[in-house]
Amino acid sequence: MLAVLMAPRGLAIPDVHEQLFQAAERLLLREDAADLSGRAVTREAGLAVGLLHNHFGDFDSFLSAFVLDRLRRAAASFGDLPSRAGTGTVAGNLTDAAQSLLGPDTLVLSRLVASRPSVLARSIHAHTAAAHPRSLLETAVFSYLQREQQLGRVEDDADIEATAVALVATVHQLLLMPRSDEQAASDVLLRVTAVLVSGIAGRSR
Amino acid sequence: MLAVLMAPRGLAIPDVHEQLFQAAERLLLREDAADLSGRAVTREAGLAVGLLHNHFGDFDSFLSAFVLDRLRRAAASFGDLPSRAGTGTVAGNLTDAAQSLLGPDTLVLSRLVASRPSVLARSIHAHTAAAHPRSLLETAVFSYLQREQQLGRVEDDADIEATAVALVATVHQLLLMPRSDEQAASDVLLRVTAVLVSGIAGRSR
Amino acid sequence: MLAVLMAPRGLAIPDVHEQLFQAAERLLLREDAADLSGRAVTREAGLAVGLLHNHFGDFDSFLSAFVLDRLRRAAASFGDLPSRAGTGTVAGNLTDAAQSLLGPDTLVLSRLVASRPSVLARSIHAHTAAAHPRSLLETAVFSYLQREQQLGRVEDDADIEATAVALVATVHQLLLMPRSDEQAASDVLLRVTAVLVSGIAGRSR
Amino acid sequence: MLAVLMAPRGLAIPDVHEQLFQAAERLLLREDAADLSGRAVTREAGLAVGLLHNHFGDFDSFLSAFVLDRLRRAAASFGDLPSRAGTGTVAGNLTDAAQSLLGPDTLVLSRLVASRPSVLARSIHAHTAAAHPRSLLETAVFSYLQREQQLGRVEDDADIEATAVALVATVHQLLLMPRSDEQAASDVLLRVTAVLVSGIAGRSR
């Protein structure tokens, strides 16, 4: 075979990790999570098969790294929720935060975790202190609500932990099982937030 | 090969469908949804590989039939919720119903659907009456809350649809991403229900 | 399952052999000989799978029986060639006989024999004195030419055996590898016969 | 499994195509064409099953490539026939050329094409230059006879096209349906050539 016909070799590819991550993301959005394979990822990325193993060791490790990366991203855009305590309205802040999760990042995470719990449990446990990806989001909501409680905008005896759980769960579920009407997801989320807030909000609402 | 060592042939196996379904269920509870395969199912069931294809044509059809069957079962055990309107307490009825979903049937469905959305699409397409699995449960909760509204135990202006969505979503999410402490799932569900009810319940609570 | 919904059982099906033979014939004309299977035959015939084995024991025996049957048919329409010696013209008689072979029967036989020589060698050897299906046709041509030789319409020193071989071979080959122009097959056969006859015909031609 | 027991991996195997082709050739000579499978080929070649699909994509493409390769080879050894016009004797040249086809290459091609006509169709479609395998050989004979005609060693009104068809057909048929006595094939071919030549040869024979 003529060398001139072959793809260049030995050339450092910039951002291999991110290229592979994005390929995996596209696949998870387009096809079933069960069909996700290392082969499919490299093919989608237009890279050589060996690359994935060179960079991540094996496919499972790739998936862990992928989940951790996307989790970090989701947490970053969600992390400033606690700092918004006292500003705007409780319902508004929660809705904004929840809406920000209705993107592909979180959907991909949900599908992956549901499809391969064992792989991700192992790797997440190994690489980070965060016990579970969901708890990361719940914790942010919980922290926020705690501050609001201190500010008196949430009743003292409100079960803010349960509220956080319900809110995050609803977001995830809306992602996993999309409604026929896409627009509706946003509306439903807004209304669920309202119901939850009405159950915990202080008299000053 | 000695005939005496071989399993009898031509003998109709009773309840092949249910045997295969239960095997799939065990696998989905024990291992990753991504690892579910036709061979794994027949191996778990202790049956010949060809059996699955003899009865269902192909693996996708098997998964479809499996989803429909388990869906029907879940709906059956959930369908009497509306008839309980006016009895007990609103929170109690909702909690009971939600708890009844915390079983293997629903867990298996959630994992499978999250891992292979296309299977769900096929199931719905094949059996339109089933509509969407989520809406089936949500509808039951909604119907129940509607009756309670008519009875005055739920406020007239309460957003009962959003409440139903949040409740079902939380159940599903608790199943998909189990907490470290299993006992906690039940407690969390109870508390989430309480929060939701506190947001919608009439003054007579 | 309700008995009334099932196909009648225990009812003797008339001409099962011929039904299966015709199904096999259709398949061999339509698809590759390598794809011929007992399953495909019964499916094409619209009969139960077990039927083939009930009647023929196994698939190989079915193929033998099929070949023998079609061979008998081809021989019947070819067998009267010797009796036509002395009538018409030599070239005309040979051409007529050759043309009669340009039908599906012979094509099917050729494909089958080429595809599974061992199976047919075994079965033919077991069931008939005819050493080889081809020789059956060659013998007819040879017998005819012998009579014409006695009648003086074919030269005494002509190699009528080689002529028979060439004629039958050409027919078979035209069947196996059809020309783009179907009409041409007939013409080519006619011209080949002419060439062969010109090489052996007596001066009285 | 011990690494030392395993065959080296990642080591490029030289001439994989030819190794697989030869394995297929051996199988077609030894067993029924209907039993030819990708696994059988790699097993016979002593290579991994995946190799065939790595190099050819799928089994049909492999067969296609195989046919084209062997066809080219047969044509190469047959192509110099026209250049022999005017030398030796017409019968001798034709016989020599025909005999050269009585080898494994042509036999294998005949069996394969008779067993799987669709493969041939695909080969032709993929490499239009190859036209039809039969016509390739027939064309060589025809060209040769044309030259002999110009040299006066073949009668001007001889049907040299039909002669070419009959000659090639006989060779193919002798290969496909071998006579009990192998030695006889050569003799029969020689005699058939003689008959054909006697029908077309010029007076100077």
Add this chain to the structure above:
DNA sequence: ACTTTCGGGACATCCCGTTGCT
């Protein structure tokens, strides 16, 4: 460092011959 290739294994599908039920 990136690419290609290899080996072995797994999966979905299909096939054959047998066996029990009707």
Add this chain to the structure above:
DNA sequence: AGCAACGGGATGTCCCGAAAGT
């Protein structure tokens, strides 16, 4: 006698991890 079902095996295809080459 005919039908449906079963068991085991084979086939085409694909995948993963490893080990070369460039």
